[in-house]
Amino acid sequence: MTAQTNLSATRTTGGRPGGDVSVRTGAGKLVADTWAVFTREILLVLRDPFTLIFSLLQPLIFLGLFGPLLTGAVGGFGGGTPGGGGSTADTLQWFVPGVIVMISLFGTSMSGSNLLYEMMTGSYERVLATPLDRSAILVGRALKEFAPLVVQGLLIAVVCVPFGFTLYPLHLLVGLLLLGLFGVGVGALSISLALAAKNREWLFWGVQQSLLFPLLILxxxxxxxxAGPAWMQTAAMFNPLTYIVDAERALLAGSLVDTDVLWGFAAAALTCAVGLWVGIRRTRRTT
Structure with missing residues (x-):
């Protein structure tokens, strides 16, 4: 009887007879659980780097084929405005920020597809069965989107330097931070959509594709x-992605103190806050 009592005490104290278990609660548990989820998600990316490399092909195709067409069609975008120069360097300075934002939008909006696969295989249910904080599951998954964005953005910028793109390292890092903030929000919204569309993959893809390209074009x-009609310019004012693109162009042109940068961070912060709020509520309701 005494031996059984001692064994029970050892198990409940983490293998230290007579010791106390230090249980994280509140903010400490949220941070620890978020880090655990983030580590799990980022290791999946590192184990399959081909996916990260393959995702760079589309932006490179846009740069290689679409960029020259822009230069020939509208005379370049020197100084961030149409018809400002006509050189390849001017076009790249205007076009590269948009391509980097496109990487962010495509990558983060696909976050829910990975979750759909996990729900189909049952691995997500096993995650829910752990003592992880439900909010940490969402936040950790959303934060995972930041690391690939940094790598992809840096690679795209560096590749364009030999072709005339002027690189401002500090400004690029600030721009990637802005995209990371925005990407966390979009990733959280994508995960929320996947949770709402459980067992109805067609619903996720229908909504995602219906929203993706109008947001991109506008x-x-x-x-x-x-050069577009007035209604498109009006609709663009209600598109948060517009302010992100304008901020990235200002930053990669070498300007840190610019109204467009402030509006871009405001739009990114709002998107992040709304995405996390919606995502956390949806994740907590998941059974």
Missing amino acids: SGMMLPLE
Whole structure:
């Protein structure tokens, strides 16, 4: 009887007879659980680097094929405005920020597809069975989107330098931080959509694809909106991606103190806050 009592005490004290278990609660548990989820998710990316490399092909194709067409069609975008120069360097200075934002939008909006696969295989249910904080599951998954964005953004910028793109390292890092903030919000919204569309993959893809391309076009990411009709310019004002693109162009042009940068961070912070709020509520309701 005494031996059984001692064994029970040893098990409940983490293998230290007579000791006390230090249980994290509150903010400490949330941070620890978030880090655990983030580590798990980022290790999956590192074990399959081909996916990260393959995701760079589309942006490189846009740069290689779409960039020259822009230069020939509208005379370049020197200084961030149509018809400002006409050189390849001017076009790249205008176009590269849009391509980097495109990487962020495509990558983070696909976050829910990975979750759909985990729900199909049953691995997500095993995660829910752990004592992890439900909020940490969402936040950790959303934060995972930041690391690939940094790598991809840096690679795209460096590849374009030999072709005339002017690189401002500090400004690029600030721009990637902005994209990371925005990407966390978009990733959280994508995960929320996947949770809402459980066992209905068609619903996730239908909503995701229906929103993705209008947001992309109405942001001025690929073509300047100044040449578009008034209704498109009005619709762009309600598109948070518009402010992100404008901020990235200002930053990668070498300007840290710019109104567009402030509006970009405001839009990114709002997107992040809304995404995390919606995502945390949806994750906590998941059974």
